[in-house]
Amino acid sequence: MLPTFIIAGPPKAGTSSLQYYIRDHPDIYVPEGEPHFFCDHYNEGLSYYEQFFKEWSGQRAVGEKTPCYFYMPEIPERIKKDFPAIKLLFIFRNPIDRAYSHYWHNVRRYVEKASFEEAIQREKDGKLPTLDLRIDRIYKREPGTFSYLSISRYAEHIERWQRHFDKSQMLFVLLEDLSYSSLHDVLRFLEVNDDYAFGDINKKYNIGGAPRSRFLMRITRRFEYIKLFHDGFDRLLNFKRGHYPKMNPDTRASLDAYFKPYNKDFAEMTGCSVEKWHHE
Secondary structure, eight states, X not given: OOOSEEEOOOTTSSHHHHHHHHHTSTTEEOXXXXXXXXXXXXXXXXXXXXXXXXXXXXXXXXXXXXXXXXXXXXXXXXXXXXOTTOEEEEEEOOHHHXXXXXXXXXXXXXXXXXXXXXXXXXXXXXXXXXXXXXXXHHSOOOTTTTOHHHHXXXXXHHHHHHHHSOGGGEEXXXXXXXXXXXXXXXXXHTTSOOOOOOOOTTOOSSOOEEESOHHHHHHHGGGTTOHHHIXXXXXXXXXXXXOOOOOOHHHHHHHHHHHHHHHHHHHHHHOOOOGGGGOO
């Protein structure tokens, strides 16, 4: 079996929560994990991709989630070539909060060592860093690793998707508006039975956070390849899930102005109301 829909990102915007909210529906099959087929394994062919869905048991809608699809330029064309009738689910978050969560995700992985202000200025200046060799062996290199701002310029990416897919094939949801009502919109979009009672949607999945100690983080990341050590110490003891240092108010104000024209274009393209993104 191959997918009938894809949750296409962007990262750090609620894709994991959306995946878990809908996966228990009896008409929907979404396996664990992210196949990264169209970005990392495309040359291995559809037979490779099909293995990701090998536990499918007859559900009407079959999907997957890979956030990096959202911003990689070649992905929409590849998906269109192989799945011209695919349904595409996008969930978005205040672009400032997405960028900040992305930044702390990298800090926690000991990939990012600059301050948030230095990192976004570096990106504006076009001076993105490269990963050192040790980190590059641990983490698979992604072109968007340090793209805090550009990934959050949602309109630029949506424009690319709309060049390849009809608007009727795309559904846009805001994380801030996620509700039982919007989840039932998702079910209708996927053409499955919408007479379904969702569980607790206040529970979030794959929540980011900041390390309690950067010193301990630096030490433990040397043992990243030892999964039990990493999961037991770093994730449980040295990770404040859901908590970040408060962003400098001047930085937020500056980013609010920076993203405003992009958000305006995004709203016009998708029909989503983004006023709340500028009133926090």
